[in-house]
Amino acid sequence: KNQVEQSPxxxxxxxxxxxxxxxxxxxxxxxxxxxxxxxxxxGPVSLTIMTFSENTKSxxxxxxxxxxxxxxxxxxxxxxxxxxxxSYICVGDNQGGKLIFGxxxxxxxxx
Amino acid sequence: KAGVTQxxxxxxxxxxxxVTLSCSPISGHRSVSWYQQTPGQxxxxxxxxxxxxxxxxxxxxxxxxxxxxSNSRSEMNVSxxxxxxxxxxxxASSVGQSYNEQFFGPGTRLTVL
Numbered sequence: 200k201n202q203v204e205q206s207p208x209x210x211x212x213x214x215x216x217x218x219x220x221x222x223x224x225x226x227x228x229x230x231x232x233x234x235x236x237x238x239x240x241x242g243p244v245s246l247t248i249m250t251f252s253e254n255t256k257s258x259x260x261x262x263x264x265x266x267x268x269x270x271x272x273x274x275x276x277x278x279x280x281x282x283x284x285x286s287y288i289c290v291g292d293n294q295g296g297k298l299i300f301g302x303x304x305x306x307x308x309x310x
Numbered sequence: 311k312a313g314v315t316q317x318x319x320x321x322x323x324x325x326x327x328x329v330t331l332s333c334s335p336i337s338g339h340r341s342v343s344w345y346q347q348t349p350g351q352x353x354x355x356x357x358x359x360x361x362x363x364x365x366x367x368x369x370x371x372x373x374x375x376x377x378x379x380s381n382s383r384s385e386m387n388v389s390x391x392x393x394x395x396x397x398x399x400x401x402a403s404s405v406g407q408s409y410n411e412q413f414f415g416p417g418t419r420l421t422v423l
Binding site for chain 1: 314343345352353358366368378390400402411412413414415416417
């Protein structure tokens with residue numbers, strides 16, 4: 200069964216601190232792994248897309264890693280800002296055109 | 311370049327009614343996908359249209375349907391609304407098929423009373 204599991208479910212950190220969000224995926228056949236950021240009341244915005252051959256990809260202060268052997272991915276946020284408060288969603292693409300979404304990690308950055 | 315637009319942004323309906331939501335993709339994008347987002351289930355794939363043809367369909371009942379026009383604009387229809395259909399409906403467009411980078415619209419918030 201295709202599924203994506205994320206942890207933690209929610210996270211509170213202080214402004215300026217780093218954090219890492221986790222994603223375990225079971226997606227077959229596997230095409231790529233995506234991370235999205237969704238602000239409250241808005242549509243998701245793509246942060247990174249990685250194929251199985253890519254180990255890491257950065258987008259500003261966001262760095263995603265992918266381990267295709269263990270089927271794990273992580274999203275690292277460096278020097279967090281208040282505007283990073285959002286839901287972060289891990290998404291698997293199974294080549295069939297159907298995206299499999301994780302439940303998301305709700306990140307709250309406090310001043 | 312204008313982003314993905316969805317209309318209306320908010321909608322209130324009663325059980326048994328039907329509703330039509332509209333999505334205008336980014337200019338030049340031929341693929342439009344629809345998603346339902348609820349607090350309990352998260353984001354779930356409804357269907358994808360590419361060049362006016364439905365290419366993929368999620369696990370939703372037949373009450374959920376859609377179509378795409380020659381200008382790539384897409385509509386989604388839900389008939390015989392149920393309370394559980396209350397959700398944020400998102401559409402996303404991409405240049406090619408959905409395995410390309412998708413750009414999401416702001417969504418339509420549907421409330422069924």
